[in-house]
Amino acid sequence: MKMSTVVRKSSKIIAPFLFTYGIYLIIYGHLSPGGGFQGGVILAVGIILLLTSHGYKLVHESFQERLVKVTESTAVLGIILLGLSGLIFQAFFYNYLSGGTPGTLFSGGTIVLFNILVGVKIGTGFTIVFYVFLRRMESD
């Protein structure tokens, strides 16, 4: 399942910008519109764009499925641990890193970490879903 040369080349050019935009949305999610979920979905869309244009095999080789699965599970574990680590200071999900002048990058405290973990989890999660469905389609 390969598309024409024009589609392949242009998707190769667009995909890095999509990844960069997704990472920007995740990291600056607490200051501007965006956040973990939205940025993670855009990360996944970058991989899905490559999947549709280059085919399953090539992308599956460069983004190893085992690595994607381990990253997703680690992100979920990290979210739970981040919530539990708030218990040491005051309460579940207590924002113990808060401080700094509002409006700067480090003003969010644990919100930034939480955003990054959620974004990684969403991006890898949707990638796994597409891997599974595409494999199912190609085997039939």
Next chain:
Amino acid sequence: MILVLILGGMLVSLDYSREAADEEEDELTSYEHYVENWEDVGTGNLVIGVLMDWRAYDTMGETIILFTSIFGLYVLLGGDEDEDVDGG
């Protein structure tokens, strides 16, 4: 069916009682509380402030639901081509 009706009636009555309480006492609603205490979280984005700070456990629940659904999908449909079929 009867159980659903009873539960629905309970929800509706709860909602009405809350509205009545709001009219009687001059308490802050959740929306006003969030807007008044915006400076507490130190974020420029109030939506993220609600999602990731005041309601962080809610977001964690959502994430775990998504993880469980992907896990179930993988157990049901995936794992044909991999050498290890442990489901991640």
